[in-house]
Amino acid sequence: MTHTTISRRQAIATLAAAAGVLGLTGTPGAFAQGTAARPATVRLGYQKSSTLIAVLKAQGVLEKQLAPLNATLSWHEFTSGLPLLEALNLDNLDISADVADTVPVFAQAAGAELTFIAQEAPSPAAQAILVREDSPLRTVADLKGKKVGFAKAAGAHYLLIAALDKAGLSFKDIEPAYLTPADGRAAFEKGAIDAWVVWDPFLAAAQRQSKVRVLADGAGIASYQRYYLASTKFAKARPDVLRVVYAELEKTGRWVKQNPREAAALLSPVWGLDAATIEQANGRRSYAVRPVVPEVLGEQQRIADAFLAEKLLPKKINALDVALFKPGA
Structure with missing residues:
Protein backbone atom coordinates (compact mmCIF):
# COMPACT_ATOMS: atom_id res chain seq x y z
CA MET A 1 0.00 0.00 0.00
CA THR A 2 1.12 3.53 -0.57
CA HIS A 3 0.86 6.26 2.02
CA THR A 4 0.58 10.02 1.71
CA THR A 5 3.73 11.56 3.15
CA ILE A 6 2.93 14.22 5.73
CA SER A 7 5.01 16.05 8.28
CA ARG A 8 4.45 15.55 11.98
CA ARG A 9 3.19 19.15 12.21
CA GLN A 10 0.69 18.50 9.42
CA ALA A 11 -0.44 15.25 11.08
CA ILE A 12 -1.10 16.98 14.38
CA ALA A 13 -2.90 19.86 12.67
CA THR A 14 -5.13 17.41 10.77
CA LEU A 15 -5.82 15.49 13.96
CA ALA A 16 -6.80 18.72 15.68
CA ALA A 17 -9.25 19.43 12.87
CA ALA A 18 -10.80 16.00 13.22
CA ALA A 19 -10.94 16.36 16.99
CA GLY A 20 -12.69 19.70 16.53
CA VAL A 21 -15.42 18.03 14.49
CA LEU A 22 -15.79 15.43 17.23
CA GLY A 23 -15.52 17.87 20.13
CA LEU A 24 -12.38 16.22 21.46
CA THR A 25 -8.98 17.37 22.62
CA GLY A 26 -5.78 15.42 22.06
CA THR A 27 -3.44 14.26 24.80
CA PRO A 28 0.06 14.55 23.30
CA GLY A 29 2.95 13.77 25.57
CA ALA A 30 0.93 11.46 27.80
CA PHE A 31 3.63 8.81 27.53
CA ALA A 32 7.38 8.85 27.01
CA GLN A 33 8.41 9.26 23.39
CA GLY A 34 10.36 6.32 21.93
CA THR A 35 13.14 7.40 19.61
CA ALA A 36 15.16 4.23 19.09
CA ALA A 37 14.76 2.37 15.82
CA ARG A 38 14.01 -0.79 17.80
CA PRO A 39 12.45 0.42 21.08
CA ALA A 40 12.93 -1.84 24.08
CA THR A 41 9.65 -0.69 25.66
CA VAL A 42 6.47 -1.36 23.71
CA ARG A 43 3.64 1.03 24.63
CA LEU A 44 0.34 -0.84 24.37
CA GLY A 45 -3.04 0.89 24.71
CA TYR A 46 -6.30 -0.87 25.52
CA GLN A 47 -9.83 -0.29 26.79
CA LYS A 48 -12.24 -2.23 28.98
CA SER A 49 -13.74 -4.07 26.00
CA SER A 50 -10.29 -5.30 24.91
CA THR A 51 -11.05 -8.78 26.19
CA LEU A 52 -8.18 -10.76 24.70
CA ILE A 53 -5.62 -8.18 25.76
CA ALA A 54 -7.15 -8.15 29.26
CA VAL A 55 -6.69 -11.94 29.45
CA LEU A 56 -3.10 -11.72 28.23
CA LYS A 57 -2.36 -8.91 30.70
CA ALA A 58 -3.85 -10.86 33.60
CA GLN A 59 -1.82 -13.94 32.69
CA GLY A 60 1.41 -12.07 32.00
CA VAL A 61 1.76 -13.97 28.72
CA LEU A 62 2.94 -11.17 26.44
CA GLU A 63 5.71 -10.11 28.81
CA LYS A 64 7.06 -13.67 28.80
CA GLN A 65 6.86 -14.06 25.04
CA LEU A 66 8.46 -10.68 24.32
CA ALA A 67 11.35 -11.09 26.77
CA PRO A 68 13.52 -13.06 24.28
CA LEU A 69 13.09 -10.16 21.85
CA ASN A 70 14.50 -7.73 24.42
CA ALA A 71 11.12 -5.98 24.54
CA THR A 72 9.14 -4.99 27.62
CA LEU A 73 5.56 -3.73 27.82
CA SER A 74 3.99 -0.63 29.30
CA TRP A 75 0.18 -0.69 29.57
CA HIS A 76 -2.10 2.32 29.05
CA GLU A 77 -5.89 2.18 29.55
CA PHE A 78 -8.37 4.42 27.68
CA THR A 79 -12.10 4.99 28.09
CA SER A 80 -12.90 4.24 24.43
CA GLY A 81 -11.33 3.65 21.05
CA LEU A 82 -11.00 7.15 19.62
CA PRO A 83 -8.67 8.62 22.28
CA LEU A 84 -6.70 5.38 22.05
CA LEU A 85 -6.01 5.88 18.33
CA GLU A 86 -5.42 9.59 18.93
CA ALA A 87 -2.51 8.56 21.15
CA LEU A 88 -1.28 6.11 18.50
CA ASN A 89 -1.35 8.84 15.86
CA LEU A 90 0.57 11.25 18.10
CA ASP A 91 3.32 8.65 18.68
CA ASN A 92 2.29 8.21 22.31
CA LEU A 93 1.55 4.51 21.73
CA ASP A 94 3.05 1.78 19.56
CA ILE A 95 0.21 -0.76 19.53
CA SER A 96 -3.53 -0.40 20.00
CA ALA A 97 -5.63 -3.25 21.30
CA ASP A 98 -8.92 -3.84 19.55
CA VAL A 99 -11.13 -0.91 18.66
CA ALA A 100 -14.45 -0.95 16.84
CA ASP A 101 -14.38 -0.74 13.06
CA THR A 102 -15.58 2.87 13.15
CA VAL A 103 -12.55 4.20 15.03
CA PRO A 104 -9.78 3.73 12.42
CA VAL A 105 -11.87 5.73 9.95
CA PHE A 106 -11.49 8.84 12.13
CA ALA A 107 -7.81 8.15 12.71
CA GLN A 108 -7.27 7.94 8.94
CA ALA A 109 -9.10 11.24 8.47
CA ALA A 110 -6.66 12.70 11.00
CA GLY A 111 -3.71 11.62 8.89
CA ALA A 112 -2.65 8.64 10.98
CA GLU A 113 -0.37 6.13 9.29
CA LEU A 114 -1.89 2.88 10.50
CA THR A 115 -0.90 -0.74 10.17
CA PHE A 116 -3.73 -3.21 10.76
CA ILE A 117 -2.34 -6.14 12.77
CA ALA A 118 -5.45 -8.30 13.06
CA GLN A 119 -9.23 -8.32 12.94
CA GLU A 120 -11.85 -10.08 15.03
CA ALA A 121 -14.57 -11.62 12.86
CA PRO A 122 -18.00 -9.90 13.05
CA SER A 123 -19.95 -9.78 16.34
CA GLY A 218 -26.17 -4.86 14.72
CA ALA A 219 -27.75 -7.84 12.96
CA GLY A 220 -28.18 -6.95 9.31
CA ILE A 221 -27.08 -3.37 10.01
CA ALA A 222 -23.52 -3.18 11.33
CA SER A 223 -21.30 -6.25 11.54
CA TYR A 224 -19.07 -4.78 14.30
CA GLN A 225 -15.59 -5.99 13.47
CA ARG A 226 -12.83 -5.03 15.86
CA TYR A 227 -9.29 -4.21 14.78
CA TYR A 228 -5.85 -4.34 16.39
CA LEU A 229 -3.47 -1.70 15.06
CA ALA A 230 0.05 -0.35 15.28
CA SER A 231 1.68 2.82 14.08
CA THR A 232 3.26 2.08 10.73
CA LYS A 233 6.57 3.40 12.05
CA PHE A 234 6.54 0.82 14.82
CA ALA A 235 5.31 -1.97 12.52
CA LYS A 236 8.29 -1.38 10.23
CA ALA A 237 10.72 -1.27 13.16
CA ARG A 238 9.43 -4.28 15.10
CA PRO A 239 7.60 -6.85 12.96
CA ASP A 240 9.00 -9.47 15.34
CA VAL A 241 6.92 -7.98 18.17
CA LEU A 242 3.79 -7.89 16.02
CA ARG A 243 4.21 -11.56 15.09
CA VAL A 244 4.24 -12.47 18.78
CA VAL A 245 1.24 -10.26 19.55
CA TYR A 246 -0.74 -11.73 16.64
CA ALA A 247 0.05 -15.33 17.60
CA GLU A 248 -0.96 -14.79 21.23
CA LEU A 249 -4.19 -12.99 20.27
CA GLU A 250 -5.18 -15.85 17.96
CA LYS A 251 -4.43 -18.43 20.64
CA THR A 252 -6.23 -16.47 23.37
CA GLY A 253 -9.31 -15.97 21.19
CA ARG A 254 -9.67 -19.73 20.82
CA TRP A 255 -9.11 -20.26 24.55
CA VAL A 256 -11.81 -17.75 25.58
CA LYS A 257 -14.41 -19.37 23.31
CA GLN A 258 -13.48 -22.90 24.36
CA ASN A 259 -13.33 -22.08 28.09
CA PRO A 260 -16.08 -19.50 28.71
CA ARG A 261 -16.37 -20.09 32.46
CA GLU A 262 -12.65 -19.99 33.11
CA ALA A 263 -12.28 -16.85 31.01
CA ALA A 264 -15.15 -15.14 32.83
CA ALA A 265 -13.69 -16.07 36.22
CA LEU A 266 -10.30 -14.66 35.18
CA LEU A 267 -11.80 -11.39 33.94
CA SER A 268 -14.25 -10.85 36.82
CA PRO A 269 -11.80 -9.14 39.22
CA VAL A 270 -10.14 -7.30 36.33
CA TRP A 271 -13.39 -5.78 35.06
CA GLY A 272 -15.21 -5.55 38.38
CA LEU A 273 -18.15 -7.51 36.94
CA ASP A 274 -19.67 -10.81 38.01
CA ALA A 275 -18.63 -13.85 35.99
CA ALA A 276 -22.15 -14.51 34.65
CA THR A 277 -22.29 -11.03 33.09
CA ILE A 278 -18.89 -11.50 31.49
CA GLU A 279 -19.84 -14.92 30.15
CA GLN A 280 -22.96 -13.42 28.56
CA ALA A 281 -20.91 -10.65 26.97
CA ASN A 282 -18.22 -13.01 25.72
CA GLY A 283 -20.85 -15.26 24.20
CA ARG A 284 -21.73 -12.49 21.73
CA ARG A 285 -18.16 -11.75 20.63
CA SER A 286 -16.56 -13.95 17.98
CA TYR A 287 -12.96 -13.56 19.26
CA ALA A 288 -11.96 -15.18 15.95
CA VAL A 289 -8.68 -13.41 15.28
CA ARG A 290 -7.62 -13.35 11.64
CA PRO A 291 -5.31 -11.40 9.32
CA VAL A 292 -6.67 -8.25 7.71
CA VAL A 293 -6.96 -8.47 3.93
CA PRO A 294 -8.25 -5.80 1.54
CA GLU A 295 -11.45 -7.74 0.86
CA VAL A 296 -12.68 -7.31 4.44
CA LEU A 297 -12.29 -3.52 4.44
CA GLY A 298 -15.40 -2.85 2.36
CA GLU A 299 -17.48 -2.07 5.41
CA GLN A 300 -14.81 0.38 6.55
CA GLN A 301 -15.51 2.40 3.40
CA ARG A 302 -19.27 2.26 4.00
CA ILE A 303 -18.74 3.49 7.55
CA ALA A 304 -16.52 6.34 6.38
CA ASP A 305 -19.00 7.38 3.70
CA ALA A 306 -21.89 7.30 6.18
CA PHE A 307 -20.08 9.63 8.60
CA LEU A 308 -19.02 11.91 5.77
CA ALA A 309 -22.62 12.16 4.55
CA GLU A 310 -23.68 13.25 8.05
CA LYS A 311 -20.82 15.80 8.09
CA LEU A 312 -19.25 14.02 11.05
CA LEU A 313 -16.00 13.14 9.24
CA PRO A 314 -13.79 16.08 8.19
CA LYS A 315 -12.84 14.64 4.80
CA LYS A 316 -13.33 11.68 2.50
CA ILE A 317 -10.95 8.77 3.04
CA ASN A 318 -9.98 5.64 1.18
CA ALA A 319 -10.34 2.73 3.60
CA LEU A 320 -7.71 0.79 1.67
CA ASP A 321 -5.05 3.45 2.27
CA VAL A 322 -3.57 1.57 5.22
CA ALA A 323 -0.81 -0.98 5.69
CA LEU A 324 -1.74 -4.59 6.41
CA PHE A 325 0.48 -6.77 8.58
CA LYS A 326 1.08 -10.29 7.29
CA PRO A 327 1.64 -12.51 10.36
CA GLY A 328 3.21 -15.31 8.34
CA ALA A 329 5.70 -13.10 6.51
Whole structure:
Protein backbone atom coordinates (compact mmCIF):
# COMPACT_ATOMS: atom_id res chain seq x y z
CA MET A 1 0.00 0.00 0.00
CA THR A 2 1.12 3.53 -0.57
CA HIS A 3 0.86 6.26 2.02
CA THR A 4 0.58 10.02 1.71
CA THR A 5 3.73 11.56 3.15
CA ILE A 6 2.93 14.22 5.73
CA SER A 7 5.01 16.05 8.28
CA ARG A 8 4.45 15.55 11.98
CA ARG A 9 3.19 19.15 12.21
CA GLN A 10 0.69 18.50 9.42
CA ALA A 11 -0.44 15.25 11.08
CA ILE A 12 -1.10 16.98 14.38
CA ALA A 13 -2.90 19.86 12.67
CA THR A 14 -5.13 17.41 10.77
CA LEU A 15 -5.82 15.49 13.96
CA ALA A 16 -6.80 18.72 15.68
CA ALA A 17 -9.25 19.43 12.87
CA ALA A 18 -10.80 16.00 13.22
CA ALA A 19 -10.94 16.36 16.99
CA GLY A 20 -12.69 19.70 16.53
CA VAL A 21 -15.42 18.03 14.49
CA LEU A 22 -15.79 15.43 17.23
CA GLY A 23 -15.52 17.87 20.13
CA LEU A 24 -12.38 16.22 21.46
CA THR A 25 -8.98 17.37 22.62
CA GLY A 26 -5.78 15.42 22.06
CA THR A 27 -3.44 14.26 24.80
CA PRO A 28 0.06 14.55 23.30
CA GLY A 29 2.95 13.77 25.57
CA ALA A 30 0.93 11.46 27.80
CA PHE A 31 3.63 8.81 27.53
CA ALA A 32 7.38 8.85 27.01
CA GLN A 33 8.41 9.26 23.39
CA GLY A 34 10.36 6.32 21.93
CA THR A 35 13.14 7.40 19.61
CA ALA A 36 15.16 4.23 19.09
CA ALA A 37 14.76 2.37 15.82
CA ARG A 38 14.01 -0.79 17.80
CA PRO A 39 12.45 0.42 21.08
CA ALA A 40 12.93 -1.84 24.08
CA THR A 41 9.65 -0.69 25.66
CA VAL A 42 6.47 -1.36 23.71
CA ARG A 43 3.64 1.03 24.63
CA LEU A 44 0.34 -0.84 24.37
CA GLY A 45 -3.04 0.89 24.71
CA TYR A 46 -6.30 -0.87 25.52
CA GLN A 47 -9.83 -0.29 26.79
CA LYS A 48 -12.24 -2.23 28.98
CA SER A 49 -13.74 -4.07 26.00
CA SER A 50 -10.29 -5.30 24.91
CA THR A 51 -11.05 -8.78 26.19
CA LEU A 52 -8.18 -10.76 24.70
CA ILE A 53 -5.62 -8.18 25.76
CA ALA A 54 -7.15 -8.15 29.26
CA VAL A 55 -6.69 -11.94 29.45
CA LEU A 56 -3.10 -11.72 28.23
CA LYS A 57 -2.36 -8.91 30.70
CA ALA A 58 -3.85 -10.86 33.60
CA GLN A 59 -1.82 -13.94 32.69
CA GLY A 60 1.41 -12.07 32.00
CA VAL A 61 1.76 -13.97 28.72
CA LEU A 62 2.94 -11.17 26.44
CA GLU A 63 5.71 -10.11 28.81
CA LYS A 64 7.06 -13.67 28.80
CA GLN A 65 6.86 -14.06 25.04
CA LEU A 66 8.46 -10.68 24.32
CA ALA A 67 11.35 -11.09 26.77
CA PRO A 68 13.52 -13.06 24.28
CA LEU A 69 13.09 -10.16 21.85
CA ASN A 70 14.50 -7.73 24.42
CA ALA A 71 11.12 -5.98 24.54
CA THR A 72 9.14 -4.99 27.62
CA LEU A 73 5.56 -3.73 27.82
CA SER A 74 3.99 -0.63 29.30
CA TRP A 75 0.18 -0.69 29.57
CA HIS A 76 -2.10 2.32 29.05
CA GLU A 77 -5.89 2.18 29.55
CA PHE A 78 -8.37 4.42 27.68
CA THR A 79 -12.10 4.99 28.09
CA SER A 80 -12.90 4.24 24.43
CA GLY A 81 -11.33 3.65 21.05
CA LEU A 82 -11.00 7.15 19.62
CA PRO A 83 -8.67 8.62 22.28
CA LEU A 84 -6.70 5.38 22.05
CA LEU A 85 -6.01 5.88 18.33
CA GLU A 86 -5.42 9.59 18.93
CA ALA A 87 -2.51 8.56 21.15
CA LEU A 88 -1.28 6.11 18.50
CA ASN A 89 -1.35 8.84 15.86
CA LEU A 90 0.57 11.25 18.10
CA ASP A 91 3.32 8.65 18.68
CA ASN A 92 2.29 8.21 22.31
CA LEU A 93 1.55 4.51 21.73
CA ASP A 94 3.05 1.78 19.56
CA ILE A 95 0.21 -0.76 19.53
CA SER A 96 -3.53 -0.40 20.00
CA ALA A 97 -5.63 -3.25 21.30
CA ASP A 98 -8.92 -3.84 19.55
CA VAL A 99 -11.13 -0.91 18.66
CA ALA A 100 -14.45 -0.95 16.84
CA ASP A 101 -14.38 -0.74 13.06
CA THR A 102 -15.58 2.87 13.15
CA VAL A 103 -12.55 4.20 15.03
CA PRO A 104 -9.78 3.73 12.42
CA VAL A 105 -11.87 5.73 9.95
CA PHE A 106 -11.49 8.84 12.13
CA ALA A 107 -7.81 8.15 12.71
CA GLN A 108 -7.27 7.94 8.94
CA ALA A 109 -9.10 11.24 8.47
CA ALA A 110 -6.66 12.70 11.00
CA GLY A 111 -3.71 11.62 8.89
CA ALA A 112 -2.65 8.64 10.98
CA GLU A 113 -0.37 6.13 9.29
CA LEU A 114 -1.89 2.88 10.50
CA THR A 115 -0.90 -0.74 10.17
CA PHE A 116 -3.73 -3.21 10.76
CA ILE A 117 -2.34 -6.14 12.77
CA ALA A 118 -5.45 -8.30 13.06
CA GLN A 119 -9.23 -8.32 12.94
CA GLU A 120 -11.85 -10.08 15.03
CA ALA A 121 -14.57 -11.62 12.86
CA PRO A 122 -18.00 -9.90 13.05
CA SER A 123 -19.95 -9.78 16.34
CA PRO A 124 -23.12 -7.85 15.39
CA ALA A 125 -25.04 -8.72 18.58
CA ALA A 126 -22.27 -7.37 20.84
CA GLN A 127 -23.61 -3.80 20.63
CA ALA A 128 -27.19 -2.56 20.77
CA ILE A 129 -29.60 0.33 21.16
CA LEU A 130 -31.22 0.09 24.59
CA VAL A 131 -34.33 1.66 26.11
CA ARG A 132 -35.71 1.21 29.59
CA GLU A 133 -38.22 -1.61 29.98
CA ASP A 134 -41.10 0.81 30.65
CA SER A 135 -40.19 3.12 27.75
CA PRO A 136 -42.94 3.88 25.22
CA LEU A 137 -40.35 3.58 22.44
CA ARG A 138 -40.89 0.34 20.51
CA THR A 139 -38.97 0.76 17.26
CA VAL A 140 -35.94 2.67 16.00
CA ALA A 141 -38.32 4.99 14.16
CA ASP A 142 -39.67 6.05 17.56
CA LEU A 143 -36.28 7.66 18.32
CA LYS A 144 -37.21 10.69 16.21
CA GLY A 145 -36.81 13.80 18.34
CA LYS A 146 -35.45 11.78 21.26
CA LYS A 147 -32.18 12.15 23.17
CA VAL A 148 -29.82 9.25 22.53
CA GLY A 149 -26.56 8.67 24.39
CA PHE A 150 -23.44 7.02 22.94
CA ALA A 151 -19.66 7.44 22.67
CA LYS A 152 -18.48 9.52 19.72
CA ALA A 153 -16.82 7.65 16.87
CA ALA A 154 -17.39 4.31 18.62
CA GLY A 155 -18.95 1.36 16.85
CA ALA A 156 -22.14 2.33 18.68
CA HIS A 157 -22.12 5.65 16.84
CA TYR A 158 -22.19 3.91 13.46
CA LEU A 159 -24.79 1.39 14.65
CA LEU A 160 -27.07 4.30 15.51
CA ILE A 161 -26.54 6.01 12.14
CA ALA A 162 -27.13 2.77 10.23
CA ALA A 163 -30.21 1.85 12.28
CA LEU A 164 -31.71 5.32 11.82
CA ASP A 165 -31.09 5.13 8.07
CA LYS A 166 -32.80 1.74 7.87
CA ALA A 167 -35.79 3.25 9.72
CA GLY A 168 -35.98 6.14 7.25
CA LEU A 169 -34.43 8.70 9.60
CA SER A 170 -31.16 10.62 9.61
CA PHE A 171 -28.77 11.47 12.42
CA LYS A 172 -30.25 14.98 12.49
CA ASP A 173 -33.60 13.49 13.54
CA ILE A 174 -32.30 12.66 17.03
CA GLU A 175 -30.66 14.70 19.78
CA PRO A 176 -27.20 13.20 20.35
CA ALA A 177 -25.68 13.01 23.82
CA TYR A 178 -21.98 12.19 23.58
CA LEU A 179 -21.15 10.14 26.65
CA THR A 180 -18.51 7.68 27.79
CA PRO A 181 -19.93 4.25 28.72
CA ALA A 182 -19.86 5.07 32.44
CA ASP A 183 -21.56 8.44 31.98
CA GLY A 184 -24.01 6.91 29.52
CA ARG A 185 -25.08 4.28 32.04
CA ALA A 186 -25.67 6.93 34.71
CA ALA A 187 -27.65 9.18 32.34
CA PHE A 188 -29.70 6.23 31.10
CA GLU A 189 -30.66 5.06 34.56
CA LYS A 190 -31.59 8.60 35.67
CA GLY A 191 -33.81 9.05 32.63
CA ALA A 192 -31.65 11.90 31.29
CA ILE A 193 -31.52 10.17 27.89
CA ASP A 194 -34.26 8.27 26.11
CA ALA A 195 -32.02 5.56 24.65
CA TRP A 196 -28.45 4.37 25.02
CA VAL A 197 -26.24 2.74 22.40
CA VAL A 198 -23.44 0.67 23.89
CA TRP A 199 -21.27 -2.40 23.46
CA ASP A 200 -20.23 -5.38 25.58
CA PRO A 201 -19.38 -5.82 28.39
CA PHE A 202 -21.32 -2.61 29.25
CA LEU A 203 -24.30 -3.94 27.30
CA ALA A 204 -24.43 -7.22 29.21
CA ALA A 205 -24.03 -5.39 32.53
CA ALA A 206 -27.02 -3.16 31.75
CA GLN A 207 -29.12 -6.13 30.66
CA ARG A 208 -28.39 -8.10 33.82
CA GLN A 209 -28.46 -5.24 36.32
CA SER A 210 -31.23 -2.99 34.97
CA LYS A 211 -34.64 -3.40 33.39
CA VAL A 212 -33.96 -2.73 29.72
CA ARG A 213 -35.11 -3.68 26.23
CA VAL A 214 -33.13 -3.92 23.00
CA LEU A 215 -34.56 -1.79 20.19
CA ALA A 216 -31.97 -3.08 17.73
CA ASP A 217 -28.56 -4.68 17.65
CA GLY A 218 -26.17 -4.86 14.72
CA ALA A 219 -27.75 -7.84 12.96
CA GLY A 220 -28.18 -6.95 9.31
CA ILE A 221 -27.08 -3.37 10.01
CA ALA A 222 -23.52 -3.18 11.33
CA SER A 223 -21.30 -6.25 11.54
CA TYR A 224 -19.07 -4.78 14.30
CA GLN A 225 -15.59 -5.99 13.47
CA ARG A 226 -12.83 -5.03 15.86
CA TYR A 227 -9.29 -4.21 14.78
CA TYR A 228 -5.85 -4.34 16.39
CA LEU A 229 -3.47 -1.70 15.06
CA ALA A 230 0.05 -0.35 15.28
CA SER A 231 1.68 2.82 14.08
CA THR A 232 3.26 2.08 10.73
CA LYS A 233 6.57 3.40 12.05
CA PHE A 234 6.54 0.82 14.82
CA ALA A 235 5.31 -1.97 12.52
CA LYS A 236 8.29 -1.38 10.23
CA ALA A 237 10.72 -1.27 13.16
CA ARG A 238 9.43 -4.28 15.10
CA PRO A 239 7.60 -6.85 12.96
CA ASP A 240 9.00 -9.47 15.34
CA VAL A 241 6.92 -7.98 18.17
CA LEU A 242 3.79 -7.89 16.02
CA ARG A 243 4.21 -11.56 15.09
CA VAL A 244 4.24 -12.47 18.78
CA VAL A 245 1.24 -10.26 19.55
CA TYR A 246 -0.74 -11.73 16.64
CA ALA A 247 0.05 -15.33 17.60
CA GLU A 248 -0.96 -14.79 21.23
CA LEU A 249 -4.19 -12.99 20.27
CA GLU A 250 -5.18 -15.85 17.96
CA LYS A 251 -4.43 -18.43 20.64
CA THR A 252 -6.23 -16.47 23.37
CA GLY A 253 -9.31 -15.97 21.19
CA ARG A 254 -9.67 -19.73 20.82
CA TRP A 255 -9.11 -20.26 24.55
CA VAL A 256 -11.81 -17.75 25.58
CA LYS A 257 -14.41 -19.37 23.31
CA GLN A 258 -13.48 -22.90 24.36
CA ASN A 259 -13.33 -22.08 28.09
CA PRO A 260 -16.08 -19.50 28.71
CA ARG A 261 -16.37 -20.09 32.46
CA GLU A 262 -12.65 -19.99 33.11
CA ALA A 263 -12.28 -16.85 31.01
CA ALA A 264 -15.15 -15.14 32.83
CA ALA A 265 -13.69 -16.07 36.22
CA LEU A 266 -10.30 -14.66 35.18
CA LEU A 267 -11.80 -11.39 33.94
CA SER A 268 -14.25 -10.85 36.82
CA PRO A 269 -11.80 -9.14 39.22
CA VAL A 270 -10.14 -7.30 36.33
CA TRP A 271 -13.39 -5.78 35.06
CA GLY A 272 -15.21 -5.55 38.38
CA LEU A 273 -18.15 -7.51 36.94
CA ASP A 274 -19.67 -10.81 38.01
CA ALA A 275 -18.63 -13.85 35.99
CA ALA A 276 -22.15 -14.51 34.65
CA THR A 277 -22.29 -11.03 33.09
CA ILE A 278 -18.89 -11.50 31.49
CA GLU A 279 -19.84 -14.92 30.15
CA GLN A 280 -22.96 -13.42 28.56
CA ALA A 281 -20.91 -10.65 26.97
CA ASN A 282 -18.22 -13.01 25.72
CA GLY A 283 -20.85 -15.26 24.20
CA ARG A 284 -21.73 -12.49 21.73
CA ARG A 285 -18.16 -11.75 20.63
CA SER A 286 -16.56 -13.95 17.98
CA TYR A 287 -12.96 -13.56 19.26
CA ALA A 288 -11.96 -15.18 15.95
CA VAL A 289 -8.68 -13.41 15.28
CA ARG A 290 -7.62 -13.35 11.64
CA PRO A 291 -5.31 -11.40 9.32
CA VAL A 292 -6.67 -8.25 7.71
CA VAL A 293 -6.96 -8.47 3.93
CA PRO A 294 -8.25 -5.80 1.54
CA GLU A 295 -11.45 -7.74 0.86
CA VAL A 296 -12.68 -7.31 4.44
CA LEU A 297 -12.29 -3.52 4.44
CA GLY A 298 -15.40 -2.85 2.36
CA GLU A 299 -17.48 -2.07 5.41
CA GLN A 300 -14.81 0.38 6.55
CA GLN A 301 -15.51 2.40 3.40
CA ARG A 302 -19.27 2.26 4.00
CA ILE A 303 -18.74 3.49 7.55
CA ALA A 304 -16.52 6.34 6.38
CA ASP A 305 -19.00 7.38 3.70
CA ALA A 306 -21.89 7.30 6.18
CA PHE A 307 -20.08 9.63 8.60
CA LEU A 308 -19.02 11.91 5.77
CA ALA A 309 -22.62 12.16 4.55
CA GLU A 310 -23.68 13.25 8.05
CA LYS A 311 -20.82 15.80 8.09
CA LEU A 312 -19.25 14.02 11.05
CA LEU A 313 -16.00 13.14 9.24
CA PRO A 314 -13.79 16.08 8.19
CA LYS A 315 -12.84 14.64 4.80
CA LYS A 316 -13.33 11.68 2.50
CA ILE A 317 -10.95 8.77 3.04
CA ASN A 318 -9.98 5.64 1.18
CA ALA A 319 -10.34 2.73 3.60
CA LEU A 320 -7.71 0.79 1.67
CA ASP A 321 -5.05 3.45 2.27
CA VAL A 322 -3.57 1.57 5.22
CA ALA A 323 -0.81 -0.98 5.69
CA LEU A 324 -1.74 -4.59 6.41
CA PHE A 325 0.48 -6.77 8.58
CA LYS A 326 1.08 -10.29 7.29
CA PRO A 327 1.64 -12.51 10.36
CA GLY A 328 3.21 -15.31 8.34
CA ALA A 329 5.70 -13.10 6.51
